[in-house]
Amino acid sequence: MSQESRYRRPKQRQAEVQMRDVARMAGVSTQTVSRYFRKPETIGTENKERIAKAVAETGYFPNPAASSLSANRTNLVAVIVPTIDHSIFSEIVSGLSSVLENENYSLLIADNGFSLEKEEKLIERFLVYKVSGIVLIGQLHSERTRDLLRASGTPTVELLECDAPPIDMTIGFSNLSASYELTMGLIERGKRNIGFISALPTGNDRVQQRLKGFHAALKDAGLTAKPEHVAHADFAIENGARAFEKMYEKAPEIDAIVSNDILGLGVQLQCARMNLAVPEDIAITGFDNLEISSILETRLTTVNIESRAMGVAAGKQLLARQGNKDREEPCVDLRYEILWRETTS
Structure with missing residues (x-):
């Protein structure tokens, strides 16, 4: 291989290439090149091919920051x-x-x-x-x-x-309304010691609103949640399992959990490990309707959002x-x- 073929001169830097250079090479107007990038469907097949070839030759692409100035x-x-x-x-x-x-x-x-x-x-x-x-x-x-x-x-x-x-x-x-309705549904099914396991509330208004809905439903039913009935964890199935295990150790009266799908599946997993029957011993609700929530034999009750x-x-x-x-x-x-x-x- 010759020295010349090994070290070819690089193409002109993109910053030095202007739209008018591409237009001149393609034999079209600068407005046509502009439309090629903004609305390519408005360009005819022949012009589109010529512009594409010129773009490939020059390495030109418009600078969005520069075009935004005008x-x-x-x-x-x-x-x-x-x-x-x-x-x-x-x-x-x-x-x-x-x-x-x-x-x-x-x-x-x-x-x-x-x-x-x-x-x-x-x-x-x-x-x-x-x-x-x-x-x-x-x-x-x-x-x-x-x-x-x-x-x-x-x-x-x-x-x-x-x-x-x-x-x-x-x-x-309304995350508050959805959580309220979930909790009320558990109460109507005979559950009285309901726990809440969710993602961390910091910077997350959805969790904050769901927690408000949970407490509002309990209050309207004449029930209360002890501090040990509420836990938060990072998104992971195993984190949900660990959060429930710790909660149950402190509050074995727990008979239901309001959660999201990921953490709720962890609760379901931990119940199996602890030989707790679902939903007889522990009822579980999720949130989000992830695909995995519906493929298990005991499908997770959840909130479907579009x-x-x-x-x-x-x-x-x-x-x-x-x-x-x-x-x-x-x-x-x-x-x-x-x-x-x-x-x-």
């Missing part, structure tokens, strides 16, 4: 989720993407680790990029986050909770706002459905 927007939508480890959030992102990608929007995805401070910093960063919209999980945010979003005028959708006034738009349901539908609805709301349409409803309640199954029957 257009005051980008075709970017930011999504901030608490964690990427939970399938509920991936379903939301999937629904959102299915709507936005058809209109040539791209998603910027980040997780805040249930930290309001980290969420605030992420929002600052995304606003610099002049994103066309922001999707958040829940309605619990720092006051500065609210101020930043309102001042920027960036369309914002909050998901999975709708009990509080929205920053802009919210799509979700997480993907929330993502789709959020995408449609954001697109409507890009078209300068006013929001039809600032709060969209997609409701929930309790699926009473074998762990409570």
Whole structure:
């Protein structure tokens, strides 16, 4: 191999290539090249092939940050989720993407680790990029986050909770009502010493609202929950098992558990280890209706929420706002459905 073929001169750096260079090479106007990137479906097959070849030759791609300076927007939508480890959030992102990608929007995805401070910093960063919209999980945010979003005028959708006034738009349901209804259902089935095992409440308004609904149902039924009847744990089946084991050691009178699907399955596993019959000795409810909750022989009673539908609805709301349409409803309640199954029957 010759020295010349081994060390070829690199292509012109992308930063040095302009849209007009691609247009000149493809034999089209700069407006046509611009539409090739923004709305490729409007470009004819022949021009599209010529532009694609010129792009490949030059390595050119438009700078979204630079184009946003003139257009005051980008075709970017930011999504901030608490964690990427939970399938509920991936379903939301999937629904959102299915709507936005058809209109040539791209998603910027980040997780805040249930930290309001980290969420605030992420929002600052995304606003610099002049994103066309922001999707958040829940309605619990720092006051500065609210101020930043309102001042920027960036369309914002909050998901999975709708009990509080929205920053802009919210799509979700009442976690408090769902938890209240679950707990009341257990009471109606004869349970009197009900425990609550959930994810950590810090930075998580869904858990906080569910805990309020749990206590409200007990109060309305003339019951109370002792401190040892409430526990929190990180998302993991084994964590649910350990939390229940510790709770039962301190409070062997426990006869039911209100939880989420992941931790609730851990409770179900631990009951089997301890030779406790479900639901005779311990009734169990979950939340989220994950696939695994319905494939076991003793299926988990749970709350079904349309997480993907929330993502789709959020995408449609954001697109409507890009078209300068006013929001039809600032709060969209997609409701929930309790699926009473074998762990409570």
